[in-house]
Amino acid sequence: MKTASQKIFLAAALALAPVNMAAADDFQLWTAVAANGPVEEDGRFLVWFDGHARFRDDAGDLGVSILRPGVGWRLNRDLSLWAGYARVVSRQENAADVEENRLWQQATYGVGDVLGGSVTGRSRLEQRFIDGGGDTGWRVRQLLRYSRPLTGTPLSAVVSNETFIAFNDTDWGAASGYDQSRNFVGINYKATDHLAVESGYMLNHIRRDNAADAFNHVVSVSLNLSL
Template identity: 25%
Template sequence: MTPNRFASVIACALAAWQPSAAFAQEEDVQLWAYAIVQGDLDEETRLTIDGSARWREQRLGDEQQTLRFSIDRKAADGVRIGGGFGVFEAAGGATELRPHQEVTFTRGRIAARTRIEQRFFDGADRMELRFRQRLRYTQPLGRDWRGSIDGEYFNLVQTRNRDPDAARDQWRARLILTYRAAEALSLGAGYLFIFTPQPDGSEQINHVPQILVTQRF
């Protein structure tokens, strides 16, 4: 990514509600709602189950429902290793099956996660292989409130179809505000900015408000 393009991404993330004349782009607004259940299986092993409903435009695959589980285990101080499996079902019956493996390094309020995903799509030429690198900072904002900001880079190591002109990179930035409503229940609201550069020089931009409900056991 060139310095000029990187500057444009940052400008859009800070003023995402304003259309930008600097882009030849496709732009849309989506809504993702998550329900998350998370708990410890033992002192070092954690289980997370999450489901979501994602309202999207028809040209992007229409509405989508997801269900995913992940298990991760403490490998060392500040290091967790895990993996999981997800099912992503779009309107019209298009299905994606997605195993993943990941490692997370945490130091204080900063966490860095590296994830590899194998994505299997109905009718695709082959498995799609995707690399994800996320960096997150979390800040307590009072007794029951906290905020977090993260950035994540995506790269398609192998595309699902044998198309040399397919977009391979994606950048995401997200802000989340979380409120602890009860001892084991948290409510969150966030905004996700997705930037996908296209091989023809245009860009695709998605603005995604998010709602999160997390129950711990």
């Protein structure tokens, strides 16, 4: 007999699974390391860093690398405000790499407790600058994440959605409106009080104006350090 936690996890996996696997454009592997938290124990001043290596073409080639540092301020237990910079390099098969600089601002917050787990959110605003482009792309990203501990284990079932909306068209190809979404289901393993490993499946849908939309099937693995 399945436990309540197993039933929730199975239902989430089925809900996030792509309807038509034949529509997949690519299998990818996304890896990440992240660290964030207060500079001093129980302090209000916060630091943030995440780095990414994303492999495309059946996980055979490095496609995207990201370095994203930032700082923040904890307003209270449930709300923190952040700002930072990101360097993003997207490698192209038959063209020069696309090099992008971003400024970003975000709020991270607790939403509430649901079905024995917790819902958290992250609202991020980005200003995107592409080398060789003259326009600044404005984009908002909304993340909602549900995590439920699996009783008697250091594991938690995790489900999340992040949706990207662009505010404007640019001369380097960004189009206003819905940009992409990332739907994730996986397991978080809490190795210590400060270190966790999270892995699972992500369906990444990308809107394309002049071609068929992309559906990337991603194995996602991240190492997360809480300061």
